[in-house]
Amino acid sequence: MKKLFALVLVVAFGLVTIGQDIPKIGLILATGGLGDRSFNDQSYWGAERAAQELAARYGVSVEEVFTYVEPRSIADYEAFQREFARSGEYTIIVCIGFDQAPVLAEVAPDYPDQKFVVIDAVAAADNVASIVFNDWEEAFLCGVVAGMMTKTGMVGVEGGMDIPLIHRFVEGFRQGAMWANPDISADDVLVRYVGAWNNPTLGKELALEMYQAGADIIYGAAGKSHLGVFAAAEENPDWWAIGTDVDQAWSAPEHADVIIASGLKRVDLAVYTEIMKAVEGTWGPGVISYGMVSDTGIGTGIAVGKQDIGDYISASYSEVEIPGEVMWKVVQAVFGILDGSIVIEHE
Amino acid sequence: MRWIRETGPVVGAITLALGVGAIVTALTGYSVPQVFRHLAVGAFGDWYRLAQTLTQATPIIFTSLSFLIAFRAGLFNIGAEGQLYMGAFFAAWAGFSFQLPPVLHPIVCLLFGAAAGAVWGFIPGWLRAKRGANEFVTTMMLSYVAINFTSWLVAPGGPFHGTAWANQTVRIATSAQFPRLLRGAQLSWGLIVGVLVAFLVWYLLFRTPRGYELRAVGQNPLAAEYGGINVTRNMILALTLAGALAGMGGAAETLGTHRRFIELFSPGYGWDGIAGGLIARAHPLGAILAAVMMGALRAGGQAVDRAGVAPADLAAVIQGLVILFVVAPELIRYFRRLVRRKKLGDIEL
Numbered sequence: 001m002k003k004l005f006a007l008v009l010v011v012a013f014g015l016v017t018i019g020q021d022i023p024k025i026g027l028i029l030a031t032g033g034l035g036d037r038s039f040n041d042q043s044y045w046g047a048e049r050a051a052q053e054l055a056a057r058y059g060v061s062v063e064e065v066f067t068y069v070e071p072r073s074i075a076d077y078e079a080f081q082r083e084f085a086r087s088g089e090y091t092i093i094v095c096i097g098f099d100q101a102p103v104l105a106e107v108a109p110d111y112p113d114q115k116f117v118v119i120d121a122v123a124a125a126d127n128v129a130s131i132v133f134n135d136w137e138e139a140f141l142c143g144v145v146a147g148m149m150t151k152t153g154m155v156g157v158e159g160g161m162d163i164p165l166i167h168r169f170v171e172g173f174r175q176g177a178m179w180a181n182p183d184i185s186a187d188d189v190l191v192r193y194v195g196a197w198n199n200p201t202l203g204k205e206l207a208l209e210m211y212q213a214g215a216d217i218i219y220g221a222a223g224k225s226h227l228g229v230f231a232a233a234e235e236n237p238d239w240w241a242i243g244t245d246v247d248q249a250w251s252a253p254e255h256a257d258v259i260i261a262s263g264l265k266r267v268d269l270a271v272y273t274e275i276m277k278a279v280e281g282t283w284g285p286g287v288i289s290y291g292m293v294s295d296t297g298i299g300t301g302i303a304v305g306k307q308d309i310g311d312y313i314s315a316s317y318s319e320v321e322i323p324g325e326v327m328w329k330v331v332q333a334v335f336g337i338l339d340g341s342i343v344i345e346h347e
Numbered sequence: 348m349r350w351i352r353e354t355g356p357v358v359g360a361i362t363l364a365l366g367v368g369a370i371v372t373a374l375t376g377y378s379v380p381q382v383f384r385h386l387a388v389g390a391f392g393d394w395y396r397l398a399q400t401l402t403q404a405t406p407i408i409f410t411s412l413s414f415l416i417a418f419r420a421g422l423f424n425i426g427a428e429g430q431l432y433m434g435a436f437f438a439a440w441a442g443f444s445f446q447l448p449p450v451l452h453p454i455v456c457l458l459f460g461a462a463a464g465a466v467w468g469f470i471p472g473w474l475r476a477k478r479g480a481n482e483f484v485t486t487m488m489l490s491y492v493a494i495n496f497t498s499w500l501v502a503p504g505g506p507f508h509g510t511a512w513a514n515q516t517v518r519i520a521t522s523a524q525f526p527r528l529l530r531g532a533q534l535s536w537g538l539i540v541g542v543l544v545a546f547l548v549w550y551l552l553f554r555t556p557r558g559y560e561l562r563a564v565g566q567n568p569l570a571a572e573y574g575g576i577n578v579t580r581n582m583i584l585a586l587t588l589a590g591a592l593a594g595m596g597g598a599a600e601t602l603g604t605h606r607r608f609i610e611l612f613s614p615g616y617g618w619d620g621i622a623g624g625l626i627a628r629a630h631p632l633g634a635i636l637a638a639v640m641m642g643a644l645r646a647g648g649q650a651v652d653r654a655g656v657a658p659a660d661l662a663a664v665i666q667g668l669v670i671l672f673v674v675a676p677e678l679i680r681y682f683r684r685l686v687r688r689k690k691l692g693d694i695e696l
Contacts, residue, residue, distance in 0.1 A: 045354070060368075063655055067653060067654075067655060069652060069653055070659075071613065072610075073609070073610075073611045073612060073614065074513055074514065074609045074612070075609045075611070075612035075613075075614075076614075078533060078605070078651070079399070079402075079533060080532070080653075082531055082532070083395075083399075083649075083653065084653075086531055098511075098512055098513070099511070099513035099514075101514065102509075102511040102513060102515075104517075109528075110531055111531075117483075121511070122510070159501055161514075162502075162503035162504055162511040162513075163503045164512060165512055174685060195502060195503075241522055313684060321652060
């Protein structure tokens with residue numbers, strides 16, 4: 001009788017274990033794709049970190065809890081979103097990039113029980129969490145570094161596309177440079193748009209154009225395309241570059257000699273957090289903002305210098321020496337943004 | 348018997364191509380059974396997967412028809428990709444600009460797409476017939492013009508850039524959309540229109556005097572001319588029709604699959620049409636089957652990619668092998684005939 005009871009217990013326990021759903025993450029990247037050492041890669045790292053933790057927790061391989069796809073065109077988004085949602089296998093589907101939002105707003109209502117996350121734009125649906133970042137904050141801090149470090153008094157910014165999302169970077173950067181260096185006028189900040197997220201060749205050409213026009217520091221906000229800015233900066237010892245979203249002196253180490261700083265946009269943190277919230281059952285739809293002055297109060301900043309300073313300035317792998325007065329100016333900018341004495345125009 | 352003689356080599360070539368694909372898969376260190384299982388399940392595994400295959404096949408039906416109608420008239424339309432883009436954009440334009448009742452609206456959009464594609468086929472047709480410009484070159488070059496032109500139209504700063512920052516137009520009116528055939532899938536009435544158009548093309552080519560003239564021009568332009576057929580006019584007509592067919596394919600993509608024009612939406616459907624037309628041995632009804640096969644490879648490839656059993660590139664290699672094995676013999680045969688005809692022509696002159 002005792003044995004039978006034990007057996008029943010074992011069987012029952014087995015059933016419970018089998019019946020317990022192992023969570024699964026679906027990730028649909030943006031068209032820039034992996035290898036941009038910036039936005040897409042960082043999104044992937046966030047999901048991967050969550051996947052590794054879940055795999056360890058449930059004793060399965062990472063592949064069993066994590067699937068990702070790299071769409072080649074905006075036209076592929078709908079098919080991938082539907083395919084992931086339809087399978088019903090995924091605890092949460094993470095859609096990277098503002099251009100997924102319009103079609104996600106149409107797809108999501110067809111799968112009311114599926115949780116979705118979209119990064120960088122708002123998709124109005126009851127089962128979508130829309131994550132937006134104060135991009136202008138990281139851009140402003142990068143502008144401060146550029147304004148302090150320029151020798152020619154002229155700097156540049158290379159955007160992926162001529163759209164409001166990227167205008168935030170451009171405007172933030174311009175205001176930061178002008179705030180830090182009163183000798184810089186709005187005209188001294190050159191702007192070029194690549195028109196694509198995945199064209200480093202054109203990105204390099206446009207960067208060379210700006211360098212030759214007199215800019216000695218260029219900030220890249222163009223996904224994979226602005227890897228071309230780094231390549232261009234390598235061609236002259238007086239040319240420098242600033243990265244975006246992640247410390248690119250670390251993610252693109254072959255260019256650590258020209259990247260003086262990088263804006264930080266913790267997409268990885270947002271992706272990881274949304275996934276874990278879905279797994280723990282605390283997930284909810286709606287708009288969540290990240291940044292220094294936002295709901296969460298975290299998620300933007302700058303990687304510059306050799307040490308972490310507070311929550312918004314992280315050490316960088318850059319090989320370029322940053323003078324103390326530059327660091328001090330960045331610290332002042334952070335305080336200014338936090339206490340409201342610096343208001344960044346971004347619309 | 349003729350049926351077997353015609354399809355036998357195609358089936359053989361596909362089998363051979365899959366065999367070589369298996370060897371490549373094994374040599375690159377991926378599991379052959381896993382890759383092929385996902386390829387098959389991804390293409391035909393359930394209703395949704397089948398719908399995905401047919402969704403991918405729909406534009407290829409049109410572009411295959413586009414290729415083969417020109418091919419029948421002795422011309423090479425390499426520009427279906429560009430004609431597809433022109434058709435897709437102008438169908439979208441008619442879709443969001445006009446207010447029309449449901450059934451009429453998509454028909455109008457389809458005609459706009461066909462007209463835009465027709466213009467893009469007429470230009471190289473006219474250049475070929477009147478000026479002798481090689482249509483190989485002109486159709487292909489015009490493709491890039493069309494792709495970049497439509498991209499510009501919807502890029503930031505372009506006149507039809509949508510509201511959501513992405514490089515696409517606004518959504519077309521609900522009245523203009525092709526109804527979808529399966530809930531939650533992108534498969535739409537475009538497929539049915541494609542099949543109907545394939546029958547129409549078959550009827551035109553094989554049951555009308557006009558079709559006879561087109562084919563006569565393709566088989567031997569000198570003899571056709573001698574027989575009183577206007578070669579110039581038929582050449583222009585063939586490429587114009589080819590353009591219209593590809594344009595309708597683009598329109599079907601816009602009206603059914605995406606419901607808006609998206610820049611660079613085509614993963615190469617126009618180029619697939621060349622292979623599709625040749626695999627079908629330039630038969631309009633064969634084009635349907637050829638397109639389904641190509642669509643299956645594309646849908647299966649996506650599934651292989653998503654399942655993570657192999658990179659999407661490997662699926663593309665298998666697709667490429669199938670096209671190579673099926674199409675290469677056909678092309679060699681064509682060029683051999685071209686050379687022979689040239690020799691005959693020399694003798695006649």
